[in-house]
Amino acid sequence: MGLTSNNVVMVSVVASVLLFGATVWLWPRFARRGVAAVLGRIGLLLVTQVSLFAALGLFANQSFGFYGSWSDLLGTETEPGVVVNHDAPGSTRILVTESRKMNVSGGGSAPAAVGRIEKVTIKGPLSGLASPAYVYLPPQYFQPAYAGRDFPAALVLTGYPGTTEALINGLKYPQTALRLNKEGRMRPVVLVLMRPTVAPPRDTECMDVPGGPRTETFFTKDVPSAVAGHYRVGEHARDWGVIGNSTGGYCALKMAMRHPESFSAAAGLSPSYKSPIDATTGDLFGGSKRLERENDLMWRLDHKPAPPVSLLVSSSEHGEKNYNDTVKFIEKVKEVNRRGEPTRISSIILNTGGHNFNTWRREVPAALEWLGGRLSDR
Template sequence: MGLTSDKVLALVVAAAIGLFVGTVWLWPRLARGGLRAVAGRVGLLLATQLAIFAAVGLVTNQTFGFYASWADLFGQEDGQGVVVDHTPGRGPGPLEVVDTGRVPGAVSARPEVGGQIQKIRVVGRTSHIATPAFVYLPPEYFQPRYRTRTFPAAVVLTGYPGTARALVDKLDYPRTAGRLVADGRMRPMVLVMMRPTVAPPRDTECVDIPGGPQTETFFAKDLPDAVSGHYRVGHGPGGWGIIGDSTGGYCALKLAMHHPRVYGAGAGLSAYYKAPIDATTGDLFQGDAELRNRANLWWYLKHMPAPDTSLLVSSSKVGESNYKDTLKFIERVKANGVTRISSIILESGGHNFNTWRREIPGTLEWMSGRLSGGRVAA
């Protein structure tokens, strides 16, 4: 059973409850002196605390999606990383579909009715970054009347460290998109769901690191090129958007601002506005002041030409540390007169999945209204 399995969580919770009840029941018998009684008390307390700790850890992981598997938890995950291909023209293509599955909660497993989730592997031709992702294809993608149509596409990013699968199973992006289309609130859209951490365990903050992973190049060029070459999605200005939460939200805003001809819209849920430098990022800029400034959205708004793109930011009056910065960011963008800015401000909500699930329907509806798509394929 996997780390994120509900069965594992239920078993650990049941064990914690059982050990707690057992400790209360057996404690009077172990209250006397003697080595065996003392060892029994210590053993029960230790086992109960470990079970409670494991249960809390599993619940936290289920809520925030920090680790996707046991191998990921214990640092044994080796399926992701940076691959450098020194022989141009050889090796796998830029995009490979490695698995397909149904959309969680869909009414049918038939893709033309319920849509489809495809697990893919993308290899950047320019950045040489290789990373997995999940692609949501809406039911319309498989229906005969749409066979000559292209669809708008949106990249959806987790926070750090995050797991791409959590975007499918926990944040319910595909199911939410399907429901909104059925309700007539958005157009069918292809979603490319992944981590911004394309060189784990390092948090690259979507920066082209000197001598390191070229993460911004991957998201601004390699990923749209690979997806557009494989799926019927638009590849011109306004055909792509990008959404993210937390670290992914910062990346979404930055990429839309830096590359408005690629991303016609960017939505940052609970985003921050300046790349941090800490133990997870390492030295992102290697002394390059220009690179550091470009990664600072406050500096970018003040010193660079206003990007012709649409931005959405979100926060909560109570529970989010970015509330004041978000209001300030909105005013800064409004002042440039070119970039379009929208917001979702909740009365209360923490930095967590529950808050983002409340914001995702409005975000997808907003994104759909700002992207072009639905054209006859060439």
């Protein structure tokens, strides 16, 4: 059973309840004096508390997506991180490693009815990076009526460190896209599900680090090119959007603002608006104040030409630390609009909601509907 599966969580909860009951039942037998009785009491307390902490830890991991598998938890994960690509210049490759059925209650599992999820490895010649991803193909992708059609696509990013599986099991992007599609609220869109940590464990904040990983090039050039070359997906900016939460939300906004030739729309759920400098990032800017400013989204609105992109930001009046910055960002884009420049802004502002999966699950349906409505339909 997988680390994030419901069965593992349920087994751990049941085990902790049974051990608690066993402790209550056996405690009188160990109430006597003596070494054996004392060791028995210590053993009962230790086993019960370990099982309780394990249950709580597994539930928290499933909710927030800290680790995606047992090998990830134990540090034995062997998925590729940073690699040197020795392919011929200009080539981009996708390797499909797994295909999953979309099992939906009452919907069957045929791809033409519910779509399909493929696990892939994306290699990029421009960045020299490779990273695993999941690609959700909507049901129309497999229907004869759409056989000659290119689909719009959206890059979906987790926060840091995040796991790609959390986008499926926690935030349920494919399931939500399918439901919106069936309700007629969202056109069919191919989803490319990834985490921004392509050079683990470093948090690169989706930028080309001087002398380090070229993460921005990977996401803005290599990934769209690879996906469009392998799947029936459009290759122009009007065909591509990007959405993410937390660090992924900052990445989404920044990449659309810096690369309107790659993305025409971006949604940031609980985003920050500039890159941090901390133990997880290291020196992202190589000591360059210019590079640091250019990755500050507030600064860009004040000093750079506004790009022709649509942006969506989200926050909560109570529970999110980014609320004031989000209001400030919205006002800056509105000022850009008043000057007649082409950047557009939308927002989702909740009354209450913390920086967590429960909040983002409330925002994902509206954000996906918004994003799908701003991509081309050819």
